[in-house]
Amino acid sequence: MTETKPPCPRCNGSAALMSAVRAAEIAAAVPIEPSLCADYAIYRARLERCASCATLREGVLCAWCGCFVHFRARPKAASCPHPAGNRWQDV
Numbered sequence: 001m002t003e004t005k006p007p008c009p010r011c012n013g014s015a016a017l018m019s020a021v022r023a024a025e026i027a028a029a030v031p032i033e034p035s036l037c038a039d040y041a042i043y044r045a046r047l048e049r050c051a052s053c054a055t056l057r058e059g060v061l062c063a064w065c066g067c068f069v070h071f072r073a074r075p076k077a078a079s080c081p082h083p084a085g086n087r088w089q090d091v
């Protein structure tokens, strides 16, 4: 299946993005109630799916929702917004 690459819905590609390392550091510093937070292994597996996704921008930004994936992947109840289906479904 060929995936289209929509522009970022927030900045249309014009924003200077932070590095993946910095995004992960900031996301880790944001407090989340532990019972609502995904296990670290699940978080890492979600980010691996993002890393292989054609719509990931600059290693940090999901072009489908405009989220920094390091933040989106942290809550236990989070899902991937890919229109072809949740790429995190089985992780």
Ligand code: SF4
Pocket (backbone or CB within 6 Å): 049, 050, 051, 053, 054, 055, 056, 061, 062, 063, 064, 065, 069, 079, 080, 081, 082, 087, 088
């Ligand atoms: S959240 Fe889903 S659609 Fe967005 S970059 Fe990650 S895998 Fe791709």
